[in-house]
Amino acid sequence: MIKNRKIAIIAASTLFATCAAVGAAFGIRSAINVNAQAEWGEVVLSEYSYGQSFTVPERTVVIGEEEYYAKHCVVYPDGRAVSSAEVTLDVAGKYTIRYTATDNGGRTYITEETFVVSNASYVYNSPDSSAVYTEGYSYGDYATQNDGLMVRLQDQDALSFQSIITVPKETNAAIDLVRFFVTPDEVGAADFKTVNLTFTDVFDSDSVLRVQLNVNADDSDSVDGWWAMYTYVMAAGSGQTLKGLEGTNNIHENDGYGGPVVSNSFYAIGANKIPVDPSENSYTVSYNPVTQEIFVNNRFIVDLDDKTFFGSMADVIWHGFTTGKVRLSVSGDNYKRQSANF
DSSP, X not given: OOOOEEEOXXXXXXXXXXXXXXXXXXXXXXXXXXXXXXXXXXXXXXXXOTTOEEEOOOOEEEETTEEEEOEEEEEOTTSOEEOOSEEEOOSOEEEEEEEEEEOTTSOXXXXXXXXXXXXXXXXXXXXXXXXXXXXXXXXXXXXXXXXXXXXXXXXXXEEEEOSOEEOOTTOOSOEEEEEEOOOOSBTTBOSEEEEEXXXXXXXXXXXXXXXXXXXXXXXXXOXXXXXXXXXXXXXXXXXXXXXXXXXXXXXXXXXXXXXXXXXXXXXXXXXXXXXXXXXXXXXXXXXXXXXTXXXXXXXXXXXXXXXXXXXXXXXXXXXXXXXXXXXXXXXXXXXXXXXXXX
């Protein structure tokens, strides 16, 4: 007969630290009990998919004739530890749920369960989107030996990478974050006009760097205008408005312009509007974690902690990523055709 129930209360900081340590130490399903008489309620786990939401099962333990509720802590494969009732499985690998209960005598009872999230290097949501890794690529009359993903991204969809980009906070140099080039279905016609790159700190989802690249063509989609030879770039850290520098003192703010990158476009054309191998028409986004400067193809775009750019009462200064371990997601805007191809 169960006489009463008691919920174990443990300081969150202690639980996180202990849970993280145990999660790292145990690579297989395991159970730890300080008293062999403890009978834990059954939990059924299976293999889960990357990106899905997971509700942590509640658990009780019976000790003698008394039943106690357990607190839980979920340790991610990358070492994060959270005690939320629902978590997002945004890392592939083995997860550990650590349950901890305390009886009336102050004794602690611990058990662990593990489950696996299937591997995914990248994810997207629309069934009409695609991403295929290629070793070399042919485009029209051109062939390139560049390895990478060939992406067709539907409007309103996003491509999210699981792999971690390391940005050492003490490195006073421009670090290349990503390189890409656009491959429109038709040379001389842009599939879309905006690329959004979002870099999010793995351990702090509020620590975000955004970089936006725009082609400012009119609705005619003709390459006859001056715009076909330019891509404009803006960037912003957490809480900031997108900004980019044109010339020496023309600071654009969230207007679709910004720092111009010349002879690079979404049209697969180069200098003098002549078709080129898209891989020679690429964009490399770089970031200096000490100075907080953003570059595209070595061209300065904006300084995220400089009051020259972010000095008004409404502005905030960004001091960089919390940990320097980040992930990238990519989306497009201002679509002209069915998919954005890059």
